[in-house]
Amino acid sequence: MWRFVHLSDTHLGSVVDGQWNNRFLCTMMPDVMNCLQRDLAELNPDFILVTGDIASHQTRDATFASRDWLDALGFPYYPMGGNHDFVLEESRDWFIEAFLDRLPGGDTVYSFTHKGIHFCVLDPWWKWTDDALVPFSEAPVRESLAIEPIGSRWAIPPHEFAWLEEDLEVYSRYPTIIALHFPAIPIPKRLKRKGLKDAGHLDNGDILLDILSAHPQVKAVCTGHVHMHFIEEIDGLMHIATGAMPEFPTEYRDVQVYKDRIEIHTCGLSDTSFASRSLIPGKDFTAGTESDRTAVIPLV
Ligand SMILES: [Fe+2]
Numbered sequence: 001m002w003r004f005v006h007l008s009d010t011h012l013g014s015v016v017d018g019q020w021n022n023r024f025l026c027t028m029m030p031d032v033m034n035c036l037q038r039d040l041a042e043l044n045p046d047f048i049l050v051t052g053d054i055a056s057h058q059t060r061d062a063t064f065a066s067r068d069w070l071d072a073l074g075f076p077y078y079p080m081g082g083n084h085d086f087v088l089e090e091s092r093d094w095f096i097e098a099f100l101d102r103l104p105g106g107d108t109v110y111s112f113t114h115k116g117i118h119f120c121v122l123d124p125w126w127k128w129t130d131d132a133l134v135p136f137s138e139a140p141v142r143e144s145l146a147i148e149p150i151g152s153r154w155a156i157p158p159h160e161f162a163w164l165e166e167d168l169e170v171y172s173r174y175p176t177i178i179a180l181h182f183p184a185i186p187i188p189k190r191l192k193r194k195g196l197k198d199a200g201h202l203d204n205g206d207i208l209l210d211i212l213s214a215h216p217q218v219k220a221v222c223t224g225h226v227h228m229h230f231i232e233e234i235d236g237l238m239h240i241a242t243g244a245m246p247e248f249p250t251e252y253r254d255v256q257v258y259k260d261r262i263e264i265h266t267c268g269l270s271d272t273s274f275a276s277r278s279l280i281p282g283k284d285f286t287a288g289t290e291s292d293r294t295a296v297i298p299l300v
């Protein structure tokens with residue numbers, strides 16, 4: 001057995017707290033990262049998959065500071081951008097510069113194979129109000145981003161679909177995991193509540209699912225963005241959305257890979273006070289139900 005960690009939405013470098021479904025406590029992130037460093041030293045994963053919204057501020061300095069925080073965890077990691085990372089025209093250049101050593105191929109779209117499991121990382125773009133697909137956001141969205149991302153849309157550009165299809169052909173012998181910031185599917189109905197804040201999902205997730213359905217070696221899609229956990233199996237494909245670290249339940253996934261299966265386990269920090277500080281009574285649904293916290297994916 002070997003394991004990797006799926007970590008999401010660290011929102012590092014912000015000095016502003018807020019509220020999403022629970023209290024969104026970015027100012028506790030330095031302490032959270034120190035605790036995570038100690039906890040991961042015990043767990044000893046082969047690497048960490050970081051599914052976006054790594055930094056909260058759109059500056060070059062914030063990108064490099066968040067890189068330093070992830071480096072300090074002490075394990076190899078594979079980063080990808082989220083809507084908070086890729087806002088400005090310059091954002092991807094900063095990201096590539098900061099994370100160059102961590103990006104196979106030196107780009108934000110990449111694949112790698114680790115001990116017989118293949119991973120494909122995608123980088124959706126912004127869908128503007130006129131439906132144009134652009135790598136950076138519209139100005140009004142940019143100004144409101146820190147407050148409410150509701151209403152924004154993101155989609156995978158056609159050239160990434162072409163790259164993905166080719167990559168899946170070349171590596172068809174390997175069980176494969178897709179990773180990107182935005183879930184391909186909506187939050188499952190069973191987890192929806194009155195007043196739920198829903199950050200949205202991929203605008204062309206249906207096209208992605210169509211492509212993946214022709215490649216049965218693809219076993220899972222690992223995402224973040226919605227700041228809550230869910231695991232949903234659709235047509236044999238496991239959709240795993242992992243919550244945000246500054247927000248209840250402040251947990252990550254321990255993904256254990258065996259010869260015949262992948263097991264997903266959900267882990268809280270050893271210091272449980274971070275989660276309890278964020279929790280608003282009645283809003284613990286962001287931790288998901290039991291089936292959103294543990295799952296087994298057969299590999300044979
Ligand atoms: Fe986020």
Ligand SMILES: [Fe+2]
Binds near residue numbers: 082084225226
């Ligand atoms: Fe996000």
